[in-house]
Amino acid sequence: MKLRENARLVMVLDTRKCxxxxxxxxxxxxxxxxxxxxxxxxxxxxxxGGFPNLTxxxxxxxxxxxxxxxxxxNCPTGASHRGPAGTVQIDRVKCTGCxxxxxxxxxxxxxxxxxxxxxxCTFCMHLGxxxxxxxxxxxxxxxxxxxANDPASEVSRLLASRPHxxxxxxxxxxxxxxxxx
Amino acid sequence: xNEVEILxxxxxxxxxxxWEWQIPLYLFLGGIAAGLMVLIAVxxxxxxxxxxxxVFRHLAWLSPLLLSLGMxxxxxxLEKRWQVMRFYLAFRPTAPxxxxxxxLLAVYPFVVLFALSELPESSRxxxxxxxxxxxxxxxxxxVKRRIAIGTALVGVALGVYxxxxxxxxxARPLWSSSVLGPLFLTSGLSTAAGxxxxxxxSAWERKALSRIDTGLLGLEIVLxxxxxxxxxxxxxxxxxxGALLLGGPYTASFFTIVVIAGLAVPxxxxxxxxxxxxxxxxxxPALILVGGFALRWILVAAxxxxxxxxx
Numbered sequence: 001m002k003l004r005e006n007a008r009l010v011m012v013l014d015t016r017k018c019x020x021x022x023x024x025x026x027x028x029x030x031x032x033x034x035x036x037x038x039x040x041x042x043x044x045x046x047x048x049g050g051f052p053n054l055t056x057x058x059x060x061x062x063x064x065x066x067x068x069x070x071x072x073x074n075c076p077t078g079a080s081h082r083g084p085a086g087t088v089q090i091d092r093v094k095c096t097g098c099x100x101x102x103x104x105x106x107x108x109x110x111x112x113x114x115x116x117x118x119x120x121c122t123f124c125m126h127l128g129x130x131x132x133x134x135x136x137x138x139x140x141x142x143x144x145x146x147x148a149n150d151p152a153s154e155v156s157r158l159l160a161s162r163p164h165x166x167x168x169x170x171x172x173x174x175x176x177x178x179x180x181x
Numbered sequence: 182x183n184e185v186e187i188l189x190x191x192x193x194x195x196x197x198x199x200w201e202w203q204i205p206l207y208l209f210l211g212g213i214a215a216g217l218m219v220l221i222a223v224x225x226x227x228x229x230x231x232x233x234x235x236v237f238r239h240l241a242w243l244s245p246l247l248l249s250l251g252m253x254x255x256x257x258x259l260e261k262r263w264q265v266m267r268f269y270l271a272f273r274p275t276a277p278x279x280x281x282x283x284x285l286l287a288v289y290p291f292v293v294l295f296a297l298s299e300l301p302e303s304s305r306x307x308x309x310x311x312x313x314x315x316x317x318x319x320x321x322x323x324v325k326r327r328i329a330i331g332t333a334l335v336g337v338a339l340g341v342y343x344x345x346x347x348x349x350x351x352a353r354p355l356w357s358s359s360v361l362g363p364l365f366l367t368s369g370l371s372t373a374a375g376x377x378x379x380x381x382x383s384a385w386e387r388k389a390l391s392r393i394d395t396g397l398l399g400l401e402i403v404l405x406x407x408x409x410x411x412x413x414x415x416x417x418x419x420x421x422x423g424a425l426l427l428g429g430p431y432t433a434s435f436f437t438i439v440v441i442a443g444l445a446v447p448x449x450x451x452x453x454x455x456x457x458x459x460x461x462x463x464x465x466p467a468l469i470l471v472g473g474f475a476l477r478w479i480l481v482a483a484x485x486x487x488x489x490x491x492x
Contacts, residue, residue, distance in 0.1 A: 098258070
């Protein structure tokens, strides 16, 4: 799939559909050969309120590919960089494993790969930017991926029509992973 | 009430300690190296004709020695140690760590030239001819003045950098404070004074250093107070981070080792010495050094547990 020139890839996750099955985690680990102990995505189940007035929100979380990516700003070698369609990517060769980006990420999205470089979600850019393994495998179809700068895309329609939030907005990073609530 | 369950290894959602002993050790040794550069160079600039003791004239060599040890610790922390040259294949103006890598390179020529120029004649006799000529060149007053100014400035940059390295990381609310740069510089100057007091410098030098150190310890207490104040008067993330030191798991170690043993007791003992009471030669320097190391150890460890994404 060829990305539009000004494409802005985002992920939109429907917390009302997510059942917390972790298929996205397994799909990601399989597709990206994520090593044992490392995770590029994970599921958070947040229970709010007191019994019997409870709400449960399941969220599949990952790197937010932030607009204001502090990991890129703080990387001393340029290994963390802006990739295609505004995504945040890591150049494994340039990475020294100084872990400054782990410190700089408010989301805990990064981990040290056994080979020494820092690893995280890539939005599966090796698949061309059209889809991700977690989007494909999700049994409830709660993960949507696409170009937010294309008004006709599914993610644009969802963001325009449904209330949504991002994780830790106060951190000022402007995440590109949105949660429909 | 919120209950959060994370279906993933917890240490990867909130990695508790990706930086271990190497980083605080580097910040500590780098701080002393920076402080030594500033104190020794400023002393020369204030009075070039002042008679410096033989031991004092050799102390400038401690700076590159300690900095090299610190850089070795930093190198040990890298996951891909043999890719260390990548720091010098790029300059990233937004990354304090990149600035630091280049500042570290600038330190050596200045401090080594200054240390060479400070060597007494008797110590130079055994040096190779080229090195001796370099020392003679650096010793000329006009040249030495420039080298001393450069040494002091690079020393300040190095001392401030050790704090800014942490304060630039806004994702960790405990570190995200502009006070950390001046605080680490002051602590670096104070620990450098403490290190110098461990050597057999002259009685006059000891007295002068103790006085300077008293002022530095007082300033450090004020800066530490401002640092804590900015945390407790900040937003919810800053307040949560401040609670780590004020009532949380790091409170006991922070107040007993850093504030009481590392700052208040040395300040009291040095104050008594200024009034004419005799103190132990080792007690104050040892406490200052332990307190300086504990400050960095605790801030690095506690900062890693602070965050915005409160899971």
